[in-house]
Amino acid sequence: MFLVSAKPLSRAVPAEAGVLDPVAIEKYVAELVIPPVMPPDHRAGLDVYTIGVRQFRQQVLPRGRPATTVWGYGSAGRPQTFHYPAFTVEAKAGRAVQVRWVNQLVDGHGGYLPHLLPVDPTLHWANPPGGMSGRDSHPAFASTPGPYAGPVPMVTHLHGGANTEDSDGYAEAWYLPDAHDIPDGYARVGSFYDEFARTSQARFGTPWRPGEAVFHYANDERASTLWFHDHTLGITRLNVYAGMAGFYLLRGGASDLAAGVLPGPAPRLGDPPGTRYFEVPIVIQDRSFRTDGSWFYPPSRALFDGFKGPYVPGSDIPPIWNPEYFANAMVTNGQTWPVLPIEPRRYRFRLLNGCNARTLILKIVTGPLARRPAAPALSFWQLGSEGGCLPAPVRREQLLLAPAERADTVVDFTSLPVGSELYLINEGPDGTFTGGTAGTDFPAANPKTTGQVMKLVVTPLTAGPVIRYGYPALRPACSHPKP
Numbered sequence: 001m002f003l004v005s006a007k008p009l010s011r012a013v014p015a016e017a018g019v020l021d022p023v024a025i026e027k028y029v030a031e032l033v034i035p036p037v038m039p040p041d042h043r044a045g046l047d048v049y050t051i052g053v054r055q056f057r058q059q060v061l062p063r064g065r066p067a068t069t070v071w072g073y074g075s076a077g078r079p080q081t082f083h084y085p086a087f088t089v090e091a092k093a094g095r096a097v098q099v100r101w102v103n104q105l106v107d108g109h110g111g112y113l114p115h116l117l118p119v120d121p122t123l124h125w126a127n128p129p130g131g132m133s134g135r136d137s138h139p140a141f142a143s144t145p146g147p148y149a150g151p152v153p154m155v156t157h158l159h160g161g162a163n164t165e166d167s168d169g170y171a172e173a174w175y176l177p178d179a180h181d182i183p184d185g186y187a188r189v190g191s192f193y194d195e196f197a198r199t200s201q202a203r204f205g206t207p208w209r210p211g212e213a214v215f216h217y218a219n220d221e222r223a224s225t226l227w228f229h230d231h232t233l234g235i236t237r238l239n240v241y242a243g244m245a246g247f248y249l250l251r252g253g254a255s256d257l258a259a260g261v262l263p264g265p266a267p268r269l270g271d272p273p274g275t276r277y278f279e280v281p282i283v284i285q286d287r288s289f290r291t292d293g294s295w296f297y298p299p300s301r302a303l304f305d306g307f308k309g310p311y312v313p314g315s316d317i318p319p320i321w322n323p324e325y326f327a328n329a330m331v332t333n334g335q336t337w338p339v340l341p342i343e344p345r346r347y348r349f350r351l352l353n354g355c356n357a358r359t360l361i362l363k364i365v366t367g368p369l370a371r372r373p374a375a376p377a378l379s380f381w382q383l384g385s386e387g388g389c390l391p392a393p394v395r396r397e398q399l400l401l402a403p404a405e406r407a408d409t410v411v412d413f414t415s416l417p418v419g420s421e422l423y424l425i426n427e428g429p430d431g432t433f434t435g436g437t438a439g440t441d442f443p444a445a446n447p448k449t450t451g452q453v454m455k456l457v458v459t460p461l462t463a464g465p466v467i468r469y470g471y472p473a474l475r476p477a478c479s480h481p482k483p
C-alpha cells in the first residue's frame, strides 16, 4: 500500500523555511475526537452509502492557531459528517455494504481543485494529462517540470478487505471529479476503471456515474479492524497525507469476540452528545505544518538526501518525490497531541498506524519526557490484529505497528486514582525502522515531539456497568478454522 524504501537516509525535520516548529505547538489542549458512525443512505438488504471526498478546513492544531485545509470523507448528503479522519463505517459480518465513492474535489463553481501537496509528475503515476494512451505511465519530460496542478484523481481501497477486484480500489482504477473544466485531452479515468465499471454493473446492476465508483463489500471475512484510504497510482502518499483515511469496523459472525464481553460501547448512530465511549478507534499519523496551518510535505528531492539535481534531463532522480518522509508532529484522530479523559475502567483501543513511512512503538507511561526506553506504566492486552482476533489475548508492554497495521487492544485503568495522568508515547525511530530496540539499535523518536502521541487523564467513574471480567480468564469466543 505505501511505498517504503529500504534506504536509511531520511531525516525527520525538513530544513525548509516556513515550517512550523513542532516544539512550539501546545500539547494536550483538545479532547480526542472519537469519530461518530458514518450514516448510511439506507439499509435495505444491504447497507448503502454515498461517501464523498471534499476539501474543507479543520482545527488540526490547537485552538488559537490557524485551521488546516484538509481532504476528508463524509456522507455526501450531510455536510456536517465530513471529517478527517472519516466517520467510521460499521459493518456486520455476512451483510453486504455498497459504497458510492464520489470525488468531490471541486470548488464552489464546480471547477476542479488542485492538490494541496506537491505532486511529482515525473513518476510512474496516474498522469491524467497523458490522455488515454499516456495515463498510468511514466511520462517523458525534456526538462525538469514543476508540480502537477491539474484535477486530482482518487480511488478508495478498503485495507484488509477481502474485496473483488472491481471493488478493491485498484491503483489504475482512479477517476477525476466530474468538474466542468477538465482540460481537453486529459484522461478522466484510469486504465482499469471502464472494465471494472462494466463488470460491477453486470454483477450488481448499479451504474457508475462520472466522478464516482460503486464498490461492493461482501463482508464474508473474519471480524476485524479495517480502514479505508486513497490508493491512486503515484499519489497515494499525498492523498492519504491530505486526510483521506477512515475506519471500517467489521463485527459479528463466528470469528468475532463475544458481544458484551469487551469494553464498550463504541459510537452508534443517533447517540446523544456527551455519550461516553469505552471502545475507541485511534489513528496515529505524523504530519508537518507550515506556520499558516497548512500541511507541509517536502516540495523537493533535496529535502530527502540533499540531491539538488540535475534531475530531468541529466539523471533519473525525480525532482520532487521523496522515497520516504518522516513528519515532525503527531496527529491523532485529526488533532495534534489530543487528550482523552478516561474513567477508571477497561477500554478497548483499536490502534492504527496511519503514517506514510513511520513505524510506531507505542507505550503507556507516567511521564511524557521519561528517558527512552521508558518503563511502561500499563500493558496493552492485544486481542486482535489485521486478521481479526488472536487465539488468546497477548500481554504487551509495547506495541510495534508498521504503516497501515492495526492492533485491537484492551487497557485496564480500573486501579488508577482520579486525577492520574498517563501518556501514550512512541519510541519508534524518526526514520526508517530496520529492527531492534530503541536506545540500543536506534535513537527513539524525539521525546519532545514525535515521541509523544496522546495524554490520558483519569476522571470520576460515571453511571453504567463496569464490566468485571479479567485477564487471563477472558477467553475470546472466536473460532480459528484450521488452514
Ligand SMILES: [Cu+2]
Pocket (backbone or CB within 6 Å): 001, 002, 157, 159, 229, 404
Ligand atoms: Cu492500504
